[in-house]
């Protein structure tokens with residue numbers, strides 16, 4: 001049975017475990033630290049190694065582990081007489097790529113896709129390949145030798161991580177249509193400690209200066225050529241041009257050996273309008289691809305002359321890089337990091353320990369003949385894995401503030417939602433929706449006090465905030481109610497004054513009646529009777545009226561007769577027409593009624609009548625007046641109500657409802 005070759009094993013590190021994970025969102029800026037991610041790629045045995053029947057000394061236990069068999073022990077650690085002491089060494093990384101891994105596997109499982117996503121978000125991201133000469137660094141990053149000679153096929157399966165990353169980058173940019181992106185690219189090499197612009201080398205290959213920027217607090221290459229890249233082809237053209245111009249040489253271990261370190265940088269400026277009022281947010285992401293020249297054992301490479309000089313410079317700068325990595329990875333060594341000792345470390349400083357996100361791809365040969373170099377590379381890689389960086393998004397401080405405030409608002413909103421959900425018990429809403437306008441008169445939101453103890457501190461804080469908001473709303477309601485009450489009190493005052501005026505008038509009329517010798521005492525009715533008798537003719541016309549009239553007159557307690565002049569109603573059982581009609585008037589004039597002695601009611605009834613006369617008539621007059629005022633006020637509040645009864649309207653004289661005890665709804669007040 002044929003088993004599919006295992007090509008990559010991954011640990012549960014911070015790198016992606018699947019292509020989908022690679023595109024997961026970047027962490028928020030300024031939050032937490034990130035270790036340098038380290039993966040190892042083991043190339044196949046070269047033709048030369050196979051011919052020499054070199055042993056394959058690497059094993060792949062899986063889960064991101066790599067076992068180096070027969071690794072030599074450090075000098076002095078072997079016991080005397082034990083010969084060439086060696087032991088197997090186990091290393092653990094974020095991912096390990098076996099010789100069968102394809103270029104696409106490296107893109108999918110190294111975590112580079114996540115890095116690209118983060119660069120789009122505004123982070124400074126770096127991928128660098130490290131390893132001895134001939135271990136496959138250039139192959140991993142750009143592809144095999146000769147790929148960029150002549151016509152380049154972008155779809156070639158030989159393309160390395162850079163070309164594939166460019167394609168993935170444009171895929172990401174297309175998906176982020178909410179941003180406007182501007183891409184620029186530069187490509188440089190550090191050859192013999194000189195920085196050369198690979199896009200604009202010139203015939204003299206004049207070196208460029210590396211300077212410190214106070215603004216960005218980092219090193220930069222002065223006058224480095226940057227190319228605007230609107231399309232994928234533009235980026236590929238940059239890659240091709242740089243690859244053609246880089247320094248390549250030949251030595252005993254690699255016919256196409258890179259004689260310099262190269263750094264290809266894609267600057268990703270993203271701009272987005274955050275709100276209608278023209279607030280723009282821009283971010284400056286960066287993606288660096290660093291192909292380090294390989295460390296060389298000059299004895300093995302047989303370097304001499306120019307190649308030897310190159311090898312010395314390469315080894316020297318790699319040694320400084322090694323010191324920096326060792327210092328950064330050791331938490332006890334918090335002192336000086338020798339970045340300034342080489343151009344390479346100056347330009348990689350930010351990627352190694354600054355605010356960037358870094359992926360190191362350590363490349364090794366599986367051959368026993370290279371075991372010492374492989375061990376060195378793996379030790380370097382293991383050390384680098386301990387380095388922690390603090391990734392932050394590069395943006396204008398004001399823009400960063402706006403963004404962080406917006407994030408805060410979004411977080412508070414989601415916290416509010418969560419809180420509302422948490423306070424729902426058995427489907428019953430315990431607190432009101434703070435966003436919804438509170439109806440006046442609705443009961444205050446109830447909170448289960450027992451559940452308060454179970455709430456988290458942030459939930460409690462949210463609850464307090466909620467009640468502060470509600471307090472504010474209640475205060476507003478309160479002030480509305482107070483102003484409504486003031487209006488009502490003013491109205492009541494007016495009504496009372498009018499009442500007093502009318503009562504005084506009534507008393508005046510009464511006293512005139514009492515004094516007049518020619519006007520007989522006019523019976524005064526209670527308010528109820530007065531109203532009924534005013535409508536008496538109508539009531540009497542119908543069966544109901546007749547009945548009521550009869551009943552009323554049958555009850556003499558409803559009639560007050562002036563005690564001085566006496567009543568001429570004809571006693572109990574007299575008709576209403578006899579009391580109020582023209583016939584009654586004529587009888588008076590004729591002296592028939594006045595001649596009769598006044599009918600005296602029993603004292604108790606008389607007292608009751610007196611009370612009712614004073615109390616009831618006053619109340620009814622006041623009420624009917626209040627009613628009119630109420631109509632007037634109502635009309636002035638709600639002018640939209642057409643046809644409401646005015647003062648001249650017959651209905652206005654009908655018994656009016658007492659002024660409402662409840663305050664008027666504020667809508668009417670504000671309306």
Ligand SMILES: Nc1ncnc2c1ncn2[C@@H]1O[C@H](COP(=O)(O)OP(=O)(O)OP(=O)(O)O)[C@@H](O)[C@H]1O
Pocket residue numbers: 042043044046099131132133134135136137138139140143144145254256257258259292293294295363
């Ligand atoms: N994974 C691989 N699969 C197939 N061939 C590989 C692989 N890795 C490297 N090679 C081949 O091995 C040779 C040396 O690789 P490469 O030039 O990439 O090494 P290098 O580490 O960049 O060396 P140097 O430091 O000298 O530049 C090349 O011919 C390359 O195609």
